[in-house]
Amino acid sequence: MLRFDDRVAIITGAGHGLGRSHALLLAERGAKVVVNDLGGALDGTGASEGPAAGVVDLIKQNGGQAVASTDDISTPEGARAVVQAAVDAFGKVDIVVNNAGILRDKSFGKMSVEEFDQVLAVHVRGSYLVSQAAYPLMKAAGYGRVVNTSSPAGLFGNFGQANYSTAKMGLVGLTKTIGIEGARNGIKANAIAPIAWTRMTEALLPAEFEAKFAPERVSALVAYLVHESCEASGEVFTVGGGRVARVFVAEGPGWRTDDLTPEAIAGNWDAVMAEQPYVLTAADSMKAML
Numbered sequence: 001m002l003r004f005d006d007r008v009a010i011i012t013g014a015g016h017g018l019g020r021s022h023a024l025l026l027a028e029r030g031a032k033v034v035v036n037d038l039g040g041a042l043d044g045t046g047a048s049e050g051p052a053a054g055v056v057d058l059i060k061q062n063g064g065q066a067v068a069s070t071d072d073i074s075t076p077e078g079a080r081a082v083v084q085a086a087v088d089a090f091g092k093v094d095i096v097v098n099n100a101g102i103l104r105d106k107s108f109g110k111m112s113v114e115e116f117d118q119v120l121a122v123h124v125r126g127s128y129l130v131s132q133a134a135y136p137l138m139k140a141a142g143y144g145r146v147v148n149t150s151s152p153a154g155l156f157g158n159f160g161q162a163n164y165s166t167a168k169m170g171l172v173g174l175t176k177t178i179g180i181e182g183a184r185n186g187i188k189a190n191a192i193a194p195i196a197w198t199r200m201t202e203a204l205l206p207a208e209f210e211a212k213f214a215p216e217r218v219s220a221l222v223a224y225l226v227h228e229s230c231e232a233s234g235e236v237f238t239v240g241g242g243r244v245a246r247v248f249v250a251e252g253p254g255w256r257t258d259d260l261t262p263e264a265i266a267g268n269w270d271a272v273m274a275e276q277p278y279v280l281t282a283a284d285s286m287k288a289m290l
């Protein structure tokens, strides 16, 4: 069994849904957990101490160790406070699961700047801030595990979610770069793109999906990715309903000429669009252009 004894985990947005499930699973397997949740509504408005405190109570009833944080992770002060809560209660941070999220859906033409900015602030800036606040501790320890929460809506696009899909694809870039920079200090970062039955999706998914898409089926992957035995870094996985799959950003073999003109591109469009053999890294992409 993969255990997390002596590991300290911060899980943002852990008062409900997926984060709550991640917190319960890691605590059940021995981790000391900071349960962070602002306790607001799905659109990010409001705040309450109830959700984070409720999950902490449940973990303690089950014999685990946890502390609550109601800090807003989209602000630098809030992100620092979450990390400080882990240090004060448990002395270190081994694991950060950036899970907090909000929705402000609107069709692209009607989306306000505020709706765009608020969604990026929680998902992207929040994940950057909490990871960065924990980073010096992880570097000093020569060990760290970060999981960011992307979405199929970001990887593939989704009607009415220009803000959310921008944020969720942004997290792929953040994950890959933390993975590259963290490698020399034993820090690994991966992203999940889940589907689960939570307050975020219960109005969208058919009722019979509730059990099949239980959040616990996503938490199993999170637990593996934040375990010390996991070698993967910079990867992205879709997960839900009991299925896990690697998602990769790949470049096709491309088509080249020494006289690239708009007309030449138009005339060789099928070769430009070809998918295989594909290229997986920025270095190989550059090499193919030489």
Ligand code: NAI
Residues within 6 Å of the ligand: 012, 013, 014, 015, 016, 017, 018, 019, 036, 037, 038, 039, 040, 041, 042, 044, 051, 071, 072, 073, 074, 099, 100, 101, 102, 122, 126, 149, 150, 151, 152, 193, 194, 195, 196, 197, 198, 199, 200, 201
């Ligand atoms: P949820 O609404 O149950 O959980 C999100 C939690 O984040 C809430 O408890 C909320 O209070 C908290 N939160 C929001 N803003 C915060 C802030 N500034 N600081 C601290 N906490 C904050 O929704 P769910 O479904 O559990 O979502 C978890 C993550 O998974 C989100 O990032 C979401 O975008 C992502 N996701 C969920 C999918 C699903 O099918 N449920 C699909 C794809 C991605």
